[in-house]
Amino acid sequence: MSEILYVSTRGGSKTVTASEAILNGIAADGGLYVPVSFPEPGWDFNVLKDMDYRELAYTVIKEFLTDYTEEELRACINAAYDDKFDTPLVAPMVNAGTSWYLELYHGATAAFKDMALSLLPHLLVTAAKKNNVKEKIVILTATSGDTGKAALAGFADVEGTGIAVFYPKYGVSKIQERQMVTQAGKNVCVAGITGNFDDAQTGVKKIFTDPAMQEYVKSKGFRFSSANSINIGRLIPQVAYYVWAYCRLLKDGVIAPGEKIDFTVPTGNFGNILAGFYAKQLGLPVNRFICASNDNRVLTDFFDTGVYDKNRRFILTESPSMDILVSSNLERLIYHIAGKDAKKTAELMTGLQGKGVYAIDALMKEGLCDFYAGSANTAEMREAIRSSFEKYGYCMDTHTGVAAAVAAKYMKETKDEHVNVIVSTASPYKFTASVLRAITGDADENEDAFALADKLEKLIGVKQPATVTTARTSPVLHDTVCETDKMPEVVKSFIDRL
Numbered sequence: 001m002s003e004i005l006y007v008s009t010r011g012g013s014k015t016v017t018a019s020e021a022i023l024n025g026i027a028a029d030g031g032l033y034v035p036v037s038f039p040e041p042g043w044d045f046n047v048l049k050d051m052d053y054r055e056l057a058y059t060v061i062k063e064f065l066t067d068y069t070e071e072e073l074r075a076c077i078n079a080a081y082d083d084k085f086d087t088p089l090v091a092p093m094v095n096a097g098t099s100w101y102l103e104l105y106h107g108a109t110a111a112f113k114d115m116a117l118s119l120l121p122h123l124l125v126t127a128a129k130k131n132n133v134k135e136k137i138v139i140l141t142a143t144s145g146d147t148g149k150a151a152l153a154g155f156a157d158v159e160g161t162g163i164a165v166f167y168p169k170y171g172v173s174k175i176q177e178r179q180m181v182t183q184a185g186k187n188v189c190v191a192g193i194t195g196n197f198d199d200a201q202t203g204v205k206k207i208f209t210d211p212a213m214q215e216y217v218k219s220k221g222f223r224f225s226s227a228n229s230i231n232i233g234r235l236i237p238q239v240a241y242y243v244w245a246y247c248r249l250l251k252d253g254v255i256a257p258g259e260k261i262d263f264t265v266p267t268g269n270f271g272n273i274l275a276g277f278y279a280k281q282l283g284l285p286v287n288r289f290i291c292a293s294n295d296n297r298v299l300t301d302f303f304d305t306g307v308y309d310k311n312r313r314f315i316l317t318e319s320p321s322m323d324i325l326v327s328s329n330l331e332r333l334i335y336h337i338a339g340k341d342a343k344k345t346a347e348l349m350t351g352l353q354g355k356g357v358y359a360i361d362a363l364m365k366e367g368l369c370d371f372y373a374g375s376a377n378t379a380e381m382r383e384a385i386r387s388s389f390e391k392y393g394y395c396m397d398t399h400t401g402v403a404a405a406v407a408a409k410y411m412k413e414t415k416d417e418h419v420n421v422i423v424s425t426a427s428p429y430k431f432t433a434s435v436l437r438a439i440t441g442d443a444d445e446n447e448d449a450f451a452l453a454d455k456l457e458k459l460i461g462v463k464q465p466a467t468v469t470t471a472r473t474s475p476v477l478h479d480t481v482c483e484t485d486k487m488p489e490v491v492k493s494f495i496d497r498l
């Protein structure tokens, strides 16, 4: 097996190993790490289909992380995909009507972010050891809800790390806040800030780049790192479940060997769907990736016209993890369809930073043929949730609802008859009020979030995930609330405690 190395999409930094790319997170020139070339595993899916999730994850991930030994990688994977997941399948496939749902929300925090954030801490600690990094790692994260809890759960009590999460005190859902402030672990810090998500994000970036702060953490034997979705250590673990989904269909006789399938992916930062595209580059038989957006349809317009234009109104929807105008992982796709032209990619990204817009040429547009994009508004999302529950008794969350609505439109419009796998990214219990409203037509905004969870449980007959019941009954362990400019002090006193 040949070694896979990584380069920046913008061409301005040196080639690094997988473990170095994971340690660095973002390349020094501001670009994202991409593999110099894709592995060519030559998979026999008839063999892969009999593997359990861990074995399959190892088989897929080892293709990319070639400087990790088998022992190291297996240890990381075994620690990640254990009984934190509420089913030994890890990512079950469920059939409802003409669609299959790949449920990625059975991990510790009931959101798909767990698939990667359960593994990243172990990859990171192993990378530090391999590269003789003596400092311990402190993760700083700003969150608008899902990422914070998934990162906390992933890093809690992982030797050699600490994690501090900042969230907008008045900008996350009640259940999301309770999930975070009840987080146990001797290496965790959670603080609300009085500003919004952008303030939290800016505050974190300032701490990262402040020389005095860097000096301070270094003197204490630490270094900063980040767990956000541009780290290839978050992207690569996601490739595995696309292969897994294909193998489930093959094993159940739904598809014949070699038959191509479609995936519909509710998309925000473009990390999830890009992992699918990577799986296809390694030989997974995929016809199309259907990129689903909500009313923030910047990606839909991009795939339709070849023009990416973020100059538009930001719309708050009931699928908040897809409320995004700059999809950072799209940069990787741009690089690949530009024929690995880093100069071209850097130019386009400069355009995005400056004017907020760029246009790709006709040749690059041809490279988008693996994709179809569509959007669904709130009414369409609700209808998708309601009709699936009424016809098949299957309940999905609002993000998955957007994907199901777009998949239905796609099939109607194109008459595409490939098996369609809808990638399901969150438990309906994370968005109880919205899901109840979709199914029953009303839900009292002012009613206690946990009471609404009980109502939903009665209605759909699916047990609430442990993270929701635990958040309800566990003691609050973190009550720090600060102004944005006090964030460095919070981090300092956290490091003193570590």
Ligand SMILES: *Cc1c(COP(=O)(O)O)cnc(C)c1O
Binding pocket: 111, 112, 113, 146, 229, 266, 267, 268, 269, 270, 271, 272, 273, 321, 322, 399, 425, 426
């Ligand atoms: C993060 C998230 C998404 C978007 O995934 P990307 O990889 O950012 O495209 C969709 N749904 C849910 C529930 C999420 O948490």
